[in-house]
Amino acid sequence: MFVSYKWLQDYVDLTGVSAAELAEKITKSGIEVEGVEVLNEGVKGVVVGHVLEREKHPNADKLNKCLVDIGAEEPVQIICGAPNVDKGQKVAVATVGAKLPGNFKIKRAKLRGEESNGMICSLQELGIEGKIVPKEYAEGIFVFPADAVVGTDAIALLNRDDEILELGLTPNRADCLSMLGVAYEVAAILGREVKLPETNLEPAAEKASDYVKIVVEAPEDNPLYSAKMIKNVKIGPSPLWMQARLMSAGIRPHNNVVDITNYILLEYGQPLHAFDYDRLGSKEILVRRAHDGEKFTTLDDVERTLTSDHLVITNGTVPVALAGVMGGANSEVTSDTKTVLLESALFNGITVRKASKDHGLRSEASARFEKGVDPNRIRPAGDRAAYLMAKYAGGEVLEGAAEVDTLTVEPVVVSITLEKINRVLGTNLVMSQVKEIFERLQFVASVEGDTITVTAPTRRSDIKIEEDLIEEVARLYGYDNIPKTLPVGSAALGKLTAYQKKRRVVRGYLEGAGLYQAVTYSLTSKEKAAQYALEKREAIRLAMPMSEDHSVLRLSLLPQLLEVVKYNSARQNENLAVYETGNIFLANGTDVLPEEREHLAAAMTGLWTNHSWQGEKKPVDFFVLKGILEGLFAKLGLTDKVGYVQAHVEGMHPGRTADILLNGSKIGFVGQVHPGVQKELDLKDTYVFELSLQAVLKEKTDDLQYEAIPRFPSITRDIALVANKETVSGTMKNIILEAGAPLLKEAHVFDLYEGDKMEEGKKSIAFSLKYAHPKRTLTDEEVTKVHEKVLAALKEKTGAVLRG
Amino acid sequence: MQERLKELQAEAVQKVEQSASLKELNDIRVAYLGKKGPITEVLRGMGKLSAEERPVMGALANEVREAITAKIEAKQAELEEAAVQAKLASETIDVTLPGRPVKVGNHHPLTKIIEEIEDLFIGMGYEVAEGPEVEQDYYNFEALNLPKGHPARDMQDSFYITEEILLRTHTSPVQARTMEQHQGKGPIKIICPGKVYRRDNDDATHSHQFMQIEGLVVGEDIRMSDLKGTLEVFAKKLFGEDREIRLRPSFFPFTEPSVEMDISCKMCGGHGCSVCKHTGWIEILGAGMVHPNVLEMAGYDSKKYTGFAFGMGPERIAMLKYGIDDIRHFYTNDVRFLKQFAVEE
Numbered sequence A: 001m002f003v004s005y006k007w008l009q010d011y012v013d014l015t016g017v018s019a020a021e022l023a024e025k026i027t028k029s030g031i032e033v034e035g036v037e038v039l040n041e042g043v044k045g046v047v048v049g050h051v052l053e054r055e056k057h058p059n060a061d062k063l064n065k066c067l068v069d070i071g072a073e074e075p076v077q078i079i080c081g082a083p084n085v086d087k088g089q090k091v092a093v094a095t096v097g098a099k100l101p102g103n104f105k106i107k108r109a110k111l112r113g114e115e116s117n118g119m120i121c122s123l124q125e126l127g128i129e130g131k132i133v134p135k136e137y138a139e140g141i142f143v144f145p146a147d148a149v150v151g152t153d154a155i156a157l158l159n160r161d162d163e164i165l166e167l168g169l170t171p172n173r174a175d176c177l178s179m180l181g182v183a184y185e186v187a188a189i190l191g192r193e194v195k196l197p198e199t200n201l202e203p204a205a206e207k208a209s210d211y212v213k214i215v216v217e218a219p220e221d222n223p224l225y226s227a228k229m230i231k232n233v234k235i236g237p238s239p240l241w242m243q244a245r246l247m248s249a250g251i252r253p254h255n256n257v258v259d260i261t262n263y264i265l266l267e268y269g270q271p272l273h274a275f276d277y278d279r280l281g282s283k284e285i286l287v288r289r290a291h292d293g294e295k296f297t298t299l300d301d302v303e304r305t306l307t308s309d310h311l312v313i314t315n316g317t318v319p320v321a322l323a324g325v326m327g328g329a330n331s332e333v334t335s336d337t338k339t340v341l342l343e344s345a346l347f348n349g350i351t352v353r354k355a356s357k358d359h360g361l362r363s364e365a366s367a368r369f370e371k372g373v374d375p376n377r378i379r380p381a382g383d384r385a386a387y388l389m390a391k392y393a394g395g396e397v398l399e400g401a402a403e404v405d406t407l408t409v410e411p412v413v414v415s416i417t418l419e420k421i422n423r424v425l426g427t428n429l430v431m432s433q434v435k436e437i438f439e440r441l442q443f444v445a446s447v448e449g450d451t452i453t454v455t456a457p458t459r460r461s462d463i464k465i466e467e468d469l470i471e472e473v474a475r476l477y478g479y480d481n482i483p484k485t486l487p488v489g490s491a492a493l494g495k496l497t498a499y500q501k502k503r504r505v506v507r508g509y510l511e512g513a514g515l516y517q518a519v520t521y522s523l524t525s526k527e528k529a530a531q532y533a534l535e536k537r538e539a540i541r542l543a544m545p546m547s548e549d550h551s552v553l554r555l556s557l558l559p560q561l562l563e564v565v566k567y568n569s570a571r572q573n574e575n576l577a578v579y580e581t582g583n584i585f586l587a588n589g590t591d592v593l594p595e596e597r598e599h600l601a602a603a604m605t606g607l608w609t610n611h612s613w614q615g616e617k618k619p620v621d622f623f624v625l626k627g628i629l630e631g632l633f634a635k636l637g638l639t640d641k642v643g644y645v646q647a648h649v650e651g652m653h654p655g656r657t658a659d660i661l662l663n664g665s666k667i668g669f670v671g672q673v674h675p676g677v678q679k680e681l682d683l684k685d686t687y688v689f690e691l692s693l694q695a696v697l698k699e700k701t702d703d704l705q706y707e708a709i710p711r712f713p714s715i716t717r718d719i720a721l722v723a724n725k726e727t728v729s730g731t732m733k734n735i736i737l738e739a740g741a742p743l744l745k746e747a748h749v750f751d752l753y754e755g756d757k758m759e760e761g762k763k764s765i766a767f768s769l770k771y772a773h774p775k776r777t778l779t780d781e782e783v784t785k786v787h788e789k790v791l792a793a794l795k796e797k798t799g800a801v802l803r804g
Numbered sequence B: 001m002q003e004r005l006k007e008l009q010a011e012a013v014q015k016v017e018q019s020a021s022l023k024e025l026n027d028i029r030v031a032y033l034g035k036k037g038p039i040t041e042v043l044r045g046m047g048k049l050s051a052e053e054r055p056v057m058g059a060l061a062n063e064v065r066e067a068i069t070a071k072i073e074a075k076q077a078e079l080e081e082a083a084v085q086a087k088l089a090s091e092t093i094d095v096t097l098p099g100r101p102v103k104v105g106n107h108h109p110l111t112k113i114i115e116e117i118e119d120l121f122i123g124m125g126y127e128v129a130e131g132p133e134v135e136q137d138y139y140n141f142e143a144l145n146l147p148k149g150h151p152a153r154d155m156q157d158s159f160y161i162t163e164e165i166l167l168r169t170h171t172s173p174v175q176a177r178t179m180e181q182h183q184g185k186g187p188i189k190i191i192c193p194g195k196v197y198r199r200d201n202d203d204a205t206h207s208h209q210f211m212q213i214e215g216l217v218v219g220e221d222i223r224m225s226d227l228k229g230t231l232e233v234f235a236k237k238l239f240g241e242d243r244e245i246r247l248r249p250s251f252f253p254f255t256e257p258s259v260e261m262d263i264s265c266k267m268c269g270g271h272g273c274s275v276c277k278h279t280g281w282i283e284i285l286g287a288g289m290v291h292p293n294v295l296e297m298a299g300y301d302s303k304k305y306t307g308f309a310f311g312m313g314p315e316r317i318a319m320l321k322y323g324i325d326d327i328r329h330f331y332t333n334d335v336r337f338l339k340q341f342a343v344e345e
């Protein structure tokens, strides 16, 4: 809502309060003033001039030589290029020395040999947007009414010396979609009076109801329809001050009747519509739902197909207006209109919204119906418009109005105790302070003991419950005046859950291992959603995606993490290590919430170590990532529960990928991205893992229990074996540990050779075995016995033998 | 004989003094003190001496021997020390060369902001509550006093999956769920961080996915002044003790009264500049007293229980705090951006 500071003074005395100060006060008490625009800042020297003579420029076809009285001693010669300039006009003249918008200075000039002492201005040249300039002046200069006084400030006449406050209105404050509504708010803030506009109508002999009969078929859509009749109007321009105010509010002036309806829309917040009574072709207004497929041409000359969702005003037979949205071309006011039927009505906001949405016709009027108009301002708005039509269009207003009224307006009465107000706000207000606030708001309030009973005016439909009254008190008392305290009572400690704590450990660990945390989008494309998914399920699709790239919910994190790698690689960030934790979404069926599972994924590429001046460069490989995972599981106390098996995962290198098992169940995978995929994404060798973080973090870890540090020395024996190439070390290790229990405590690979010195299909693999006993020193014989068992088991189960 | 010994001593001492290496010194030792050395030889001739002279000579020979030995040992220590010094000198390195790199990563800036806020409120007795990102219309809207057809639903155009299921548009449904779980009993003190989604075109200031962090306190006698005090503690801890806060009335369907909180602009100290649009204040969060309808729907007696709630956007806070000018940076994950958010005071 744009509020003119000058116009507002019609209703509230703003003496001593500048526009900027007012803006600050309004903001602090509840409505955000998003900006204060000083119109024509710095513009000066533009006066009303009278064109005394006009003749063609002797040397230029398109120029005119004018002699203009600008209130100075002598008229001045001005060269003007506007096609519509003519003798006798009152025009805006930027005199020599004047300053126009854009810091454009007017100087004495010679145009094609003729002297020009100033410039005759169009409204655009005075800073008014072309689309709101009255049509007849859109292509040329503006012409003032004949009574404009020569030499007076043209900027002031056009209201361009005004300041405009832009209010950012929240949906609950639709009452401020009108100058009067703003006036009540400002009056409450300043503690001043509201002066209502003039609506006095002369008594008339004829009655409006003699001219038209109103029938409403759908009272729930239209609880009140009131029609006033104005006869003998003379269509012409509206008064300059009204045109100026409309333009400042961003509305283009048309003619006196239409301008008045728009003016009332701004002043009262009540949309009105003026029909040309003689063009209705009947003496009836019938309000009904449209028939499905019914055709109707709105006054923008677009033929529209209606449905029974839409409410129409008809002449009893055919539509003449789409209720609350737009009038029809068939009944539009024209320059020949003599009799006006003025509609002031209440239409259901939801119906209006549907129609305005269906036809793409959001307007100032429809917006007000959607947000709710004051039911007690419908008739006064009609009266005020009729009054202005009498005054500025020479019309005769007929007695009363033709109406259908099924509207019941129940005033909202809310009681609250002072104790409750103070308890909720934490204040120590006394009743007189509270009462004074409601009086400033012009709410009727009565006090009985500790209780105040407030009747909310109908313009404030947002006031319904006790808390609404508390808010009114709080905002007008001032939030600055409310004390600062902290909640009392409960001294419960705040803490993270075990899951949340462990999630932070995971992040800290991975970052300590050199990975940066990334955050990517949950919405992805259908193709990407399916890639690298641990569980193959149909991805959940949005009903109305904004783009195919963000149309479904992800089933895995890796596709987007690979995009991150790609993005960075293309920008010379070649050595990259990133991870992400985030949810994936598994469908559970229609209208059931999906399962959201937190995943962890990482991607690494380029060099792992790069100690360049010492010549150490090691690229990332499978075992770098596996090492990071092993460290992670060690950190979480899960080492013994985790295993790895060779695996085939689509999109991954078939020989360099392992499933990650937790208690024997697959929870993820680790490996190299398939070279084909790498090529497609233009990536160098990239290693990744993705796993269900939820499975990991939900796995209960054993309670920590101290285990005695071994007091007796252990015995280490190394074995070098010749094994079949396909026998994996993990299998051998398990056999060793099983056969060597309980004395064998540890076994690890310390050498591996698969080169050409080995027999075809064989490899050499060496393990280091550590034997120990908690209660005594082991003897060589004891160890040898177990060691033999280990070797025998290896031979039996894998064919591996000691290397000769 | 006596002279011969003295002579040998003088000769040996001189050689020792002139020796330049441990090997040379050892040669001297062998030459003079060895079994085939001149002193031994002299002693071998002692048989020719009288019984009176013999012990005198013996003693003298020992004296000479000891003197030479002492001299050799001293010289040896000297040479060894020199050798150590020479070795150390030869081991000198260029300490200004870079060290072996230890890799470090860090939190995403949004995680960093969220954890900071979480910790701040944990310190004030809050717990961290989380909830689903795909929500029922009921928890996302209806339970928050936004019935179907409510005009405020327009304010946050949403990604629906079906008519009843959507991507949550705020983390408030976590509040509704938490209240429901508490079955009408207090107190509740939670902070709810998470991802939220709205139908916005991605540009410098909009993102279809972003983070939110909200807080909720429900109990008997929770007051507006408690909200104001809590927010001040929070703002000063997060943005600096020198920042002022102000509350402005606002509107949210789930709170009544509703406010927005501004903090004083750091750039201009509150005098007005382009960062704060010449107001001296920067909007940080929305808050208010929990609407009685919201309490009642979750099973609370709104006569007995009151509460406050607040919500803010970690992106906006990070942008203000670190001077980031484009929200898309958070989701592009350029490592040159990610790297900049190490630990700070």
Ligand SMILES: [Zn+2]
Pocket: B265, B266, B267, B268, B269, B270, B271, B272, B273, B274, B275, B276, B277, B278, B280, B281
């Ligand atoms: Zn500033």
